[in-house]
Amino acid sequence: MTQAVIVQVGDPARNFSLKDQEDKTFDLYEQEGKRVLLSFHPLAWTEFCAAQMKSLEEKREVLASHNCIPVGISVDSIPCKKAWAKNLGISKTPLLCDFWPHGAVAEKYGLFRDANGFSERANVIIDEKQRVVFVKVYPVHSVPDIGEIIAFLGK
Incomplete structure (x- = not known):
């Protein structure tokens, strides 16, 4: 399988609908008028x-003050994400399940790692008009700096 091209700044956002840890559907295009931070991470736990x-x-509140909804995305299942969110004390941030078809949203954004079966660690920001305005892939064994995202949104 050939590696998909990573989404680029200026690209139109690629719509998707995924369930979160509470089994609620999150549809990207329904967020028009808001900015959305797609925070891809390899695996729960x-x-x-x-x-x-x-x-x-x-x-979350700082991001909301910049009209931005943060969501986490990984290939984990709903029951896995539900238990993990409870364990971490996450009650407001949707943790989206790119479970089946396995990694389809990560693949759509060019961020799926075929060799590993999970996504890159990456942040993608979609603007109010459904365009990609920020893309950054991070080393798998690192934690993205949320301050960098907040600074970008504050420009």
């Missing part, structure tokens, strides 16, 4: 992913 998702929850 891992140290770096936990810190990444906790940063979204902790900075």
Whole structure:
């Protein structure tokens, strides 16, 4: 399988609908008029992913003040994400399940790692008009700096 091209700044957002840890559907195109932070992480129950998702929850109000909805996305299932969110104390941030078809949204954004069966660690920001305005892939064994996202949104 050939590696898909990573989504680029200026591209139209690629719509998707995924269930979150509460079995609620999140549809990207229904968020028009708001900015959306798609925070891709490889797998639940891992140290770096936990810190990444906790940063979204902790900075949720700051992100909201910039008209931005943060969501986490990984290939994990709904029951897995539900237990993980409870374990981490995440109650407001949707943790989306790119479970089946396995990694389809990560693939759509060019962020699926075929060799590993999970996504890159990446942040993608979609603007109010459904265009990609920020893309950054991080080392898998790192925690993205949420301050970088907040600074970008404040420009």
